[in-house]
Amino acid sequence: MNSFLVYFVLGLGVIFAAFWIFNFSPLQVTPTPSATQSPAPSSLSCPPEFRKSPSTETFSGVPVEVDFSSKPDAELFRTVIREGASHGPNFAGAYTVVTWGCGTSCQSSAIVSAKTGDILAYNVPSSFGLSYEIGSRLLVVNPEENFSISNKPSYSLDIKTQYYLFNDGKLEQICLPTTSPLVSASPSASFFSNAVMRARAMLAGDLSVRVEDIEVVSVSERTWPDGCLGLPEEGEMCTAVLTPGYAVAFSYAGRTYLYRTDVDGNIIRKVS
Numbered sequence: 001m002n003s004f005l006v007y008f009v010l011g012l013g014v015i016f017a018a019f020w021i022f023n024f025s026p027l028q029v030t031p032t033p034s035a036t037q038s039p040a041p042s043s044l045s046c047p048p049e050f051r052k053s054p055s056t057e058t059f060s061g062v063p064v065e066v067d068f069s070s071k072p073d074a075e076l077f078r079t080v081i082r083e084g085a086s087h088g089p090n091f092a093g094a095y096t097v098v099t100w101g102c103g104t105s106c107q108s109s110a111i112v113s114a115k116t117g118d119i120l121a122y123n124v125p126s127s128f129g130l131s132y133e134i135g136s137r138l139l140v141v142n143p144e145e146n147f148s149i150s151n152k153p154s155y156s157l158d159i160k161t162q163y164y165l166f167n168d169g170k171l172e173q174i175c176l177p178t179t180s181p182l183v184s185a186s187p188s189a190s191f192f193s194n195a196v197m198r199a200r201a202m203l204a205g206d207l208s209v210r211v212e213d214i215e216v217v218s219v220s221e222r223t224w225p226d227g228c229l230g231l232p233e234e235g236e237m238c239t240a241v242l243t244p245g246y247a248v249a250f251s252y253a254g255r256t257y258l259y260r261t262d263v264d265g266n267i268i269r270k271v272s
Contacts, residue, residue, distance in 0.1 A: 046175035048163055050136040055166075057093035064117035071119040073194075074110060076201050076211060081119070085112040091132045091139070092166045095120070099130060101212055102197070111166070120169045123197065137166040195265030199248050202268055203257055217249040217256065229260040231269040243267070 066085050068075050077100055084098030091097045091111065099109040109130060111121040124130075128146040132139045141162040164171040196219055204211040224230050227239035245262040258271035 046163065047140075047161075048138055048174060050133045050138050053136050053138040053165055055093035055135055055137050057095075059089050059094035059114045063088050063096065063112075063114040066112055066119065067117040068119065070117075071110070071122040074119050074122045076197075077108075077110075080212075081110055081112065084110075085114070085117075089114045090134055092137045093135065095166070097130060097132055097139075099126075102200070102216060106216055108197070111171075113169070118169075121171055123194065124171070139164045139166060139171060195246055195261040195263060195268070196248055198265035199259040199261050199268050200250060203250055203252070203259070203270075207252060209252065213252060215251040217251045219249075220247050221245075222247045222260070224260065224262075227267070229262065229267060229269045231260060231271065 063085055066082050068078060074081055080100045081098050085096045087096065089096050094114050096112045096114055097109055098112060099107050102108050107126045107129060109124040109126065110119050112119050126141050128142045130139060130141055131143040141164065142160060144161050162173060163175040165174050196216065200214050200216065201211050204214050222245055224243040224245055227241060227243055228236060229243060229245060232238050243262050245260060248259045248261065250257045250259065260269045260271060261267065
């Protein structure tokens with residue numbers, strides 16, 4: 001009987017001690033996360049930073065002459081590209097970014113290797129410039145700090161900030177585009193398409209003036225009634241198919257010139 005009481009009292013003591021430890025002890029026990037528990041959200045990698053994408057390439061000496069066979073279309077701007085590339089690298093250690101104007105709030109750029117002279121990227125479009133550094137592989141198109149209401153174009157454009165990494169001679173987009181809150185983001189034609197650039201070059205040739213002197217006034221998406229863009233030449237047979245493209249207005253010396261193009265600029269017709 002006495003033994004039974006002893007064990008009974010000891011049992012009550014153990015239960016009481018366990019209850020006190022788990023409810024009143026200052027010891028904190030971290031529970032193991034369950035399989036359904038969501039991890040804490042990771043920090044966003046965008047917008048990226050220049051210092052986090054360093055370049056390992058370097059260059060010293062005189063840049064190699066630009067090789068236009070690598071991008072034949074760039075011949076249209078050979079003077080400005082050659083002059084820009086001659087200054088040496090300003091991007092990713094061994095490359096030169098060359099930018100020229102193409103009208104109101106319109107720039108186009110090329111990336112040239114100082115080591116080989118190859119044009120590795122051509123007709124990189126921007127509306128508010130580029131941002132880059134000699135020691136980084138990061139290229140920012142339309143950086144947000146360049147946006148302002150004062151230089152917003154009179155026509156509506158879907159202008160976005162875009163981020164690219166320069167890897168193995170190619171630009172790779174690393175973040176989804178973001179639309180600047182200062183610029184109207186309604187659907188619009190690709191202001192910087194090859195079609196517009198080719199029509200502009202054609203007009204410059206007809207007028208015997210520099211391409212950069214031709215101002216792009218407006219661009220709008222259109223669907224033309226046939227393969228002749230609704231402007232057949234005498235005796236021309238036109239394919240009876242709806243053809244998407246652009247209506248473009250240029251300006252030079254106070255006069256406006258109207259053009260029609262298909263999407264790729266393979267068909268270009270002068271309206272007036």
